Amino acid sequence: MSLATRTKPYREDLKPGEVLCEHCTAKCCRYFALPIDTPDEMADFEFIRWYLLHDRASVFVDGESWYLLVHTTCKHLRADNMCGIYDTRPQICRDYTTENCEYEDDWVYDMYFETPEQIWEYAEAIAPRGAGQSIRSRKPPLLPILN
Structure with missing residues (x-):
């Protein structure tokens, strides 16, 4: 983005008494993220795949930590991007x-999964497999012999 098209001030350019929140789009009020256990077997990846089958859910990895990210807006976010329950907001x-x-923030993560297919492809690439398990598709049955 060029400086000519920037509509919000840089944090360091705020004037004394000016509040950063007055220029913000309230990113922090438009999602919540919860830490989840780092998957280390296929069953763990199945749970993550289930999360990703739900609308507005994604999973990201930041450093060594995995998170479930739910894209949803706080019920008390006002149209001006300010808090409607500021005096009684949660801790x-x-x-x-x-x-x-x-x-x-540019929201760049080490890994980011939006679909069940993405997490499954990742799981198949890195998860340990049991004896006799393969990443290949099952062998199809033989075609019948015609006389």
């Missing part, structure tokens, strides 16, 4: 500060 929101918020 997790109170603890969240603009110091390290996602205002300028």
Whole structure:
């Protein structure tokens, strides 16, 4: 994006008394992410595949940590991207500060899965297999011999 088309100020360019949230699109209020166990066997990948069968769910890996990401908007986010229950907001929101918020974050993860097919392909590439298991499709039955 060129500087000419940028519509929000950089964090460091805010004037004294100006609030960063007044320029934000409220990314932090449009999803929640929960840590999940790092998958290490095919059964774990089946659970992740099940998550990804649901609308507005994805899974990402940041460093060594895996997360379930649910894309959903807080019920109390106002049209102006401000909090409708600011004085009674949950503690997790109170603890969240603009110091390290996602205002300028590009949302780049080490790995990001949006579909069950993506996670299954990854699982087949890295998950240990039992004896006799293969990544190849089952051998099809032989065709009958015609007389």
